Amino acid sequence: MAQARNPKWDRDELILALDLYFRHNPLNINSSHVEVVKLSQVLNSLPIHSNKPDAERFRNPNGVYMKLCNFMRFDPSYHGTGLERGGKLEEQIWNEFANDPDNLRLIAQSIIEGSHQTDVEAMYHDDEDETAFPEGRVLYRQHRSRERNKTLVARAKEKALESGSLRCQICGFDFYEKYGDLGKGFIECHHTIPVSEYTRTIGTKLSDLVLVCSNCHRMLHRRRPWLSIDQLKRLVR
Numbered sequence: 001m002a003q004a005r006n007p008k009w010d011r012d013e014l015i016l017a018l019d020l021y022f023r024h025n026p027l028n029i030n031s032s033h034v035e036v037v038k039l040s041q042v043l044n045s046l047p048i049h050s051n052k053p054d055a056e057r058f059r060n061p062n063g064v065y066m067k068l069c070n071f072m073r074f075d076p077s078y079h080g081t082g083l084e085r086g087g088k089l090e091e092q093i094w095n096e097f098a099n100d101p102d103n104l105r106l107i108a109q110s111i112i113e114g115s116h117q118t119d120v121e122a123m124y125h126d127d128e129d130e131t132a133f134p135e136g137r138v139l140y141r142q143h144r145s146r147e148r149n150k151t152l153v154a155r156a157k158e159k160a161l162e163s164g165s166l167r168c169q170i171c172g173f174d175f176y177e178k179y180g181d182l183g184k185g186f187i188e189c190h191h192t193i194p195v196s197e198y199t200r201t202i203g204t205k206l207s208d209l210v211l212v213c214s215n216c217h218r219m220l221h222r223r224r225p226w227l228s229i230d231q232l233k234r235l236v237r
């Protein structure tokens with residue numbers, strides 16, 4: 001009987017695999033290498049796939065090693081014939097991260113650390129933004145939880161209200177002005193510390209939050225590295 005297949009590799013997982021690829025070329029190691037086994041364990045503990053039909057083989061060392069080999073065909077320093085297997089996402093991840101292995105390293109470390117944090121679990125499953133977040137689901141959830149820190153958001157709003165109104169700090173949009181009572185008190189917060197720096201920063205500081213309208217918030221998330229507030233302001237003008 002045909003076994004149900006495990007879910008495809010997600011961004012988080014491919015980021016971790018690519019990071020390992022740059023530290024250990026698959027040509028020099030095999031599936032029993034300690035780092036391959038370690039990554040297999042990490043992948044099994046990530047809070048992103050609730051459905052693992054073939055749990056026994058899910059991201060096992062063999063599968064991890066195969067995935068490393070899949071990346072070879074994008075590598076200009078490799079002259080053999082690469083495996084043709086694998087999906088489009090692998091190529092995307094390669095294109096996005098391969099030219100900056102140091103940053104990739106930081107993001108990979110942030111994902112591993114972030115995956116241990118309980119608030120990351122079970123939030124926003126299959127949220128469309130989550131699957132599109134370049135650094136993967138784990139860091140998306142962490143980013144969101146940092147900018148939804150109730151106490152800090154309340155303080156940021158209070159501070160803004162002292163000077164009169166809750167305006168987008170980029171384009172000046174005011175939900176109250178536009179939507180009347182419905183929009184009263186509404187504004188989003190963006191946490192400005194890049195996810196690659198999460199391992200070096202603890203918690204959220206008030207000064208890391210900016211108040212933004214929903215449109216500007218989306219635009220801030222759209223480019224890597226994130227646009228600074230001033231950069232986006234200049235674009236809006």
Ligand SMILES: [Zn+2]
Nearest residue numbers: 168171213216
């Ligand atoms: Zn705005």
Ligand SMILES: [Zn+2]
Nearest residue numbers: 147189190191
């Ligand atoms: Zn944000």
